[in-house]
Amino acid sequence: MTEFKFGLIGGGVMGEALLSRLIAQKIYSPQDAIVSEPQAQRRAVLQQQYGVEVTDDNRKAAEVSEVLLLAVKPQILDAVISDLAALSLGDTPNPESETVIISILAGVPLSKLESAFLHRPVVRVMPNTPATVGAGISAIAAGKAVKPDHLERAQNILGAVGEVVEVPESLLDAVTGLSGSGPAYVALMVEALSDGGVAAGLPRAIASKLALQTVLGTAELLQQTGMHPAELKDRVTSPGGTTIAGVGKLEQAAFRSALIEAVKAACERSKELGR
Ligand SMILES: NC(=O)C1=CN([C@@H]2O[C@H](COP(=O)(O)OP(=O)(O)OC[C@H]3O[C@@H](n4cnc5c(N)ncnc54)[C@H](OP(=O)(O)O)[C@@H]3O)[C@@H](O)[C@H]2O)C=CC1
Numbered sequence: 001m002t003e004f005k006f007g008l009i010g011g012g013v014m015g016e017a018l019l020s021r022l023i024a025q026k027i028y029s030p031q032d033a034i035v036s037e038p039q040a041q042r043r044a045v046l047q048q049q050y051g052v053e054v055t056d057d058n059r060k061a062a063e064v065s066e067v068l069l070l071a072v073k074p075q076i077l078d079a080v081i082s083d084l085a086a087l088s089l090g091d092t093p094n095p096e097s098e099t100v101i102i103s104i105l106a107g108v109p110l111s112k113l114e115s116a117f118l119h120r121p122v123v124r125v126m127p128n129t130p131a132t133v134g135a136g137i138s139a140i141a142a143g144k145a146v147k148p149d150h151l152e153r154a155q156n157i158l159g160a161v162g163e164v165v166e167v168p169e170s171l172l173d174a175v176t177g178l179s180g181s182g183p184a185y186v187a188l189m190v191e192a193l194s195d196g197g198v199a200a201g202l203p204r205a206i207a208s209k210l211a212l213q214t215v216l217g218t219a220e221l222l223q224q225t226g227m228h229p230a231e232l233k234d235r236v237t238s239p240g241g242t243t244i245a246g247v248g249k250l251e252q253a254a255f256r257s258a259l260i261e262a263v264k265a266a267c268e269r270s271k272e273l274g275r
C-alpha cells in the first residue's frame, strides 16, 4: 500500500522555505515528508532541523509521494527526469491517490514536464521566498491531466505558505520576473535605504530598523486601504518639502524605470531558462 507523503526533490533555498512552513503549519508531519538532496551536509541539516526523512535517491522520494515538489535548478531538470523515468508515480485507477507533481522551476513549461512524466497531473507554480514566513504569493497554472482534486491538493499546499493566484501558463514568466524575483529587489531597496540613513548620520541598527519598518508599513498601508501608490506618494510629498527633494533624485536616477527593466529582464531570463 502506498504511504502518502510529501516528496521534495532538491532541498535548497526554496525547497526548504516551502518545507519549513508546511511542517510548521502541520500540513504534513515530519514523518510524512521526504527530501531528496545530493549533498550529505544539507541532508543532515534538513533532517536535524525538521525531523523529515532524507535520501539521495530521487526515485525513493518520488515512489512514496502523493505530492512531489520539484525544487531543483532548471539546469538540473533533465537529470531528475532521467532518475524518475518509468516510475509509475502513484499509478492508480483512483485519481485521488495519483501523485501530483508540482514544479517551481523558473521557465520550465508544462509541456516539457508533461511529456517527461508521461501525462501525469503537473502543476506549474512560481512561489517566492516570503513563503518561509507564510507571507508568500504563488501563481499557479494547471497541466492537462490535473483534476479538481489535484488542483485542490496543490492549492492547499501553496495556501499554507501565502496567497495563491491562478494564471494562464503564458503569464508565469512575467510572474517570475515580478513576485518570484521581487524579494531580491525589495531586499536591495531595504539595504540601500539603510545605507542612506547611515550616510545621513544614523547608527546602522536604527537605520536598518527604520528602513525595514518603512517598507513593511507602506506595504501594509497600501494593502489595507487599497490606495493607489501614486496617491500615497502625493500624500507624503509636502509642497516644497523633504520628500519631493528625495523623489526628484530618484527620478533623476531612473528608479522606476530601473524596476520596470528589472522585471522585464527577469521575465526574459525565465523564458530563456525554459528553452
Ligand atoms: N530561490 C527562490 O527565491 C526561488 C526559486 N525558484 C525555483 O526553485 C528552484 C530551486 O531554486 P533554489 O532553491 O534557489 O536553488 P538551490 O540551488 O538553493 O536548490 C536546489 C537544490 O537542488 C539540489 N540538487 C542538485 N542536483 C540535484 C539532483 N540531481 N536531484 C535532487 N536535488 C538536486 C541542490 O543540491 P546542490 O547544492 O548540492 O547542487 C540544491 O540543494 C529553481 O528551479 C528556481 O527557479 C522559484 C521561486 C523562487
Ligand SMILES: O=C(O)[C@@H]1CCC=N1
Binding pocket: 106, 176, 180, 181
Ligand atoms: O533567480 C531565480 O532564477 C529564481 C526564480 C525566481 C527567484 N529565484
